[in-house]
Amino acid sequence: MSKKSFRQAINEALAQEMRRDPTVIVMGEDNAGGMGAPGEDDAWGGVLGVTKGLMPEFGRERVLDTPISESAFIGAAVGAAATGLRPVAELMFVDFMGVCFDQIFNQAGKFKYMFGGKAVTPLVVRTMFGAGFRAASQHSQCLYPIFTHIPGLKVVIPSSPYEAKGLMIQAIRDDDPVIFLEHKVLYDDEEEVPDEPYTIPFGEANLTREGSDVTIVAFGRMVPFSNQVADKLEKEGISCTVVDPRTTSPLDTDTILECVADTGRLVVVDEASPRCNMATDISALVAQEAFGALKAPIKMVTPPHTPVPFAPQLEDLYIPTPEKIEAAVRAVAGA
Amino acid sequence: MSKKSFRQAINEALAQEMRRDPTVIVMGEDNAGGMGAPGEDDAWGGVLGVTKGLMPEFGRERVLDTPISESAFIGAAVGAAATGLRPVAELMFVDFMGVCFDQIFNQAGKFKYMFGGKAVTPLVVRTMFGAGFRAASQHSQCLYPIFTHIPGLKVVIPSSPYEAKGLMIQAIRDDDPVIFLEHKVLYDDEEEVPDEPYTIPFGEANLTREGSDVTIVAFGRMVPFSNQVADKLEKEGISCTVVDPRTTSPLDTDTILECVADTGRLVVVDEASPRCNMATDISALVAQEAFGALKAPIKMVTPPHTPVPFAPQLEDLYIPTPEKIEAAVRAVAGA
Amino acid sequence: MQLSREDLLKAYRDMRTIREFEDRVHDEFAKGGIPGFVHLYAGEEASGVGVCMNLDDRDKIASTHRGHGHCIAKGCDPKGMMKEIYGKRDGLCGGKGGSMHIADLSRGMMGANGIVGGGPPLVCGAALTAKTLKTGGVAVAFVGDGGSNQGTTLESFNLARVWDLPVVFVVEDNGYAESTASAWSVGGSQKKRAEAFGMPGTEVDGHDFFAVYDAARQAVEFARSGDGPSLIHVKLDRHYGHFEGDAMTYRADGEVDRLRQERDALQIFRTKVSEAKLLEIDQLDEIDAEVKELIDQAVAEAETAPPPTEADLLTDVYVSY
Amino acid sequence: MQLSREDLLKAYRDMRTIREFEDRVHDEFAKGGIPGFVHLYAGEEASGVGVCMNLDDRDKIASTHRGHGHCIAKGCDPKGMMKEIYGKRDGLCGGKGGSMHIADLSRGMMGANGIVGGGPPLVCGAALTAKTLKTGGVAVAFVGDGGSNQGTTLESFNLARVWDLPVVFVVEDNGYAESTASAWSVGGSQKKRAEAFGMPGTEVDGHDFFAVYDAARQAVEFARSGDGPSLIHVKLDRHYGHFEGDAMTYRADGEVDRLRQERDALQIFRTKVSEAKLLEIDQLDEIDAEVKELIDQAVAEAETAPPPTEADLLTDVYVSY
């Protein structure tokens, strides 16, 4: 056990799985870095350093730099997964899915079904998401609702270093294609993380707070925000459960429904664009399956239906904040 | 006024707008057909004949065949729209969005915002969607929830020939990028359609049936299915409103909320995959905004979370049917 | 000539099996027995068979939407295929894939693909597996002339080059993508494209099994010995429409009749091997009869085979969920 | 030499403006005044300016993530640009785009692009508009060496060819895509790729304004006279890291110092024009002073300019909704 950043937790998960299983490989733009260049060989370790150090240990045969050809290399990861490797391919920012989505959703996601069960595609696509970096409209999106929409894909959103390591090891060992979303603003967050490998199963929500008045369901960076709110409101006598589903697909519907049954009130916090997102997904689930338990309207806390703006002042207004979450919780608690 | 098929209605809309406005052009694979081939020049008019006859009237300068390079030609349509044309580009099947989505969601959909308002992109992407053709997993998807998720895009789903013509003319005249989804199973449906050009505004739902007990919201081919159900149940004394929102973005939330306020019961029918889809979107809207009016749990009628299967027996089980809609309506009406 | 008598007999049998299979699917489709979109490979047999004769169990192929021929050439069971095309439970893919997704990974056939250009990236991956695990395998991507303009294909050319992958790209140029002529849609040439990405490219007459076989042998050896990717531009013709139901108005009058008479791969093979006294016509006729019988059985079995059951709808989405 | 004195002065002024702009953004970023991802064009000035000197108001360009230089070369207002990069309300894009989406359609600048390979398809569209409306315009796509491997770029080569569009593809090869060398990532060569898709390709020294200018003049004339697309492979260097904050560990020791001394486009221009007695050094120094003043002002104004207001968050998503 030692303090590790979110970045280190993922790095360690990758290294440990690569040590354990020689079929695990890592690929992506500059994932080692410096390919063909005169300077340092392990130059970057990915654009934000998440894969740094893997190449020196595992060599360029298992840590592959790629040309900027996402369709080809993500597709190659799919094809490699279907033929015996366990590739972890990095799509640098999830915003780039538009140049390679076919290989993910029509190929990886459908092989097993289309081929009558006779395919396994143990692929992990690691990708950065989320706003808060002043990275503007094409480098700040969430987009996990799109992957969640697709049958055949699993979708993982870790909310802390501990979660990141366990979920990454599970993702690598999992036999289905997994989209693993890393919130760029969380990379430097630190907490105690076991040194040994461990897995966190998919489809099992984590209750980061337990309370009796309001259930808050949140994803990724919205989980620490929701915890803050829960801690603050606890002192005022509003007691919240915070549910971190960890994976949007599979979704731990049982836990969510149980929590709503207990509290009768629901706030869903989703950093993704508001239409057809996880906030709607969970709200609809509850409106269909736990309607009788609801004592108040469901509240969704999301950004507005706009692209992510560049200007810091606008971006700060765009992102759901603890203040907005708090207001929503107060509204349903008072209803 | 004369009887026209859904296919003819769209064809007529395209022809009339091309006559009216010389900046309207049409492009897509085989949209004229026979390019460079020895046989008939206007060979196909699109894979299912929707653009047939346009090339002989408007010439190959305004009806462009394309190589199989969706990123390039959809992107070219985006660039043309941003510089003075009004392109109607065909993405043959919406399932192919995975090879060109970037140009739609990161370019067309964000230009206006990223450029501080100083761009207009009057683009229409026509595309076929939906199951029922025994076309298997990669030619049968709906995927409109994905486009609906993206701020900056408008999303149109006509449910009949009359709707198709008016919505297409509106789409072409509209100054924003529009995804226009044509259900392949509806192409041969016929009804009376005016011969003159007319527009149907976006964001205004159509009540195809009006009733007092249950509100059914449905899209595309699910609208005629829902009408059937409403007509049948009417005779049994269960009176349904059927809401065809026509556009998922913008969405006529007011009408939906009013109808739910009147009936107190909601069934949403969506042919798209069940997670983060329009059924969840509308259910969540109502659970947040009209909770007090609800007398029963909301019911969603969708396919299961699986790819679309090929075998006719399986595909028939996959698609929401009038029977399933009926069961859902009965369930909420009885609750 | 490095082919034994057995090889030649196998080549002919495979080509005849494809032809008979496709002709029969054409007839049965017209009668209404087969659902969905079906793209036939008749006329292109020498390509799939000429290439796959050079492959073994270590090797993988990815196909196009026109996948039946590649399946047969790579050793998939025609009966399982026919059942699949009929959407039956015992089909190669349990009836869930159909013609457009027909596949048998156990035979190294990674699937027909409903997405034009879907295969080449996958093949880079199969080649990467072979290279990483040092299996000695190579991987072959079949692409149409239309598919050669898809970005996924072009990116794969480059990726295979810079990763030095044991890949062979086989561009099957049948002159059309749907109704659009390749003479129009393909800027430049396939061979030059290959060379421009740093790999060898050759052009062959795809009606001539021997020409394809020789080019493929070189390309496969090149890949297997670690020299990386290469490309073969195969020129050939399809006997039927783009898909079943296509009236082929874009083709010249008499075009199909002419090519069936003058450029038929099976006929050319028969003439060559009999004139060179490598095989007797009788032997070939015998194969024809056997194949016909096989396909008759395949259709008969497919027609009566049971469809999938309701429970099948929900299985095979995930390994675990 | 077809350039007048005024042309030469303008070329130098534009290049100097880019250099001064970028050097200053580098400094201000280091001080913490500028948010976000910023990619600087310093060192590549001769390319953007050499190309855009051949363009007029009918013409459009699409840029890359490294867009400041293309903006200035195409006539965008440096003060509006600086404000945009600072995220201010009066910025070229109202502060909503920032460095990565800097654009001014009224100047024919269709935007920097956060997506590598995003521009070439858009440029095909701009060229299609020009062709359809017979404006006489041409359209230029700037692409990096890394971006040259993106399928969108390669598809666009072919589309521009088969549609016969007035397009010029300018591949700005600065040796790296992030930390990855173009010597590794680009299979084959840019010139051969162009030719393989059926269009002319040339290679030029991108430190030499005159070489770029001449190649671009020919390519633009080719396009404008209806002969279709062509490609220019421009070899040059970037003075700074991939983005601001990049420690450039992948570059050779002393590499940047060396190229700044030996291959500096501005220095080379100064030497050439003064040795050929086309311009006097004094005139150039005067421009340097004026440009410095302009950029000082631009920064001062950007620093104090007001940010967007809360209401701005929700505007400009749609024309109507």
Ligand SMILES: Cc1ncc(C[n+]2csc(CCOP(=O)(O)OP(=O)(O)O)c2C)c(N)n1
């Ligand atoms: C990405 C994508 N675009 C378009 C299509 C529709 N489509 C299916 S086959 C085909 C033509 C393919 O032509 P070619 O590659 O030459 O293969 P051929 O049919 O001639 O064997 C087209 C356009 C598709 N399936 N996928």
Ligand SMILES: Cc1ncc(C[n+]2csc(CCOP(=O)(O)OP(=O)(O)O)c2C)c(N)n1
């Ligand atoms: C589709 C996509 N993939 C990856 C990236 C991340 N990225 C931004 S710039 C860049 C390198 C581009 O290299 P090059 O095209 O040579 O341009 P340069 O930076 O050298 O000007 C990369 C990988 C991106 N923005 N978009």
Ligand SMILES: [Mg+2]
């Ligand atoms: Mg073809």
Ligand SMILES: [Mg+2]
């Ligand atoms: Mg570069």
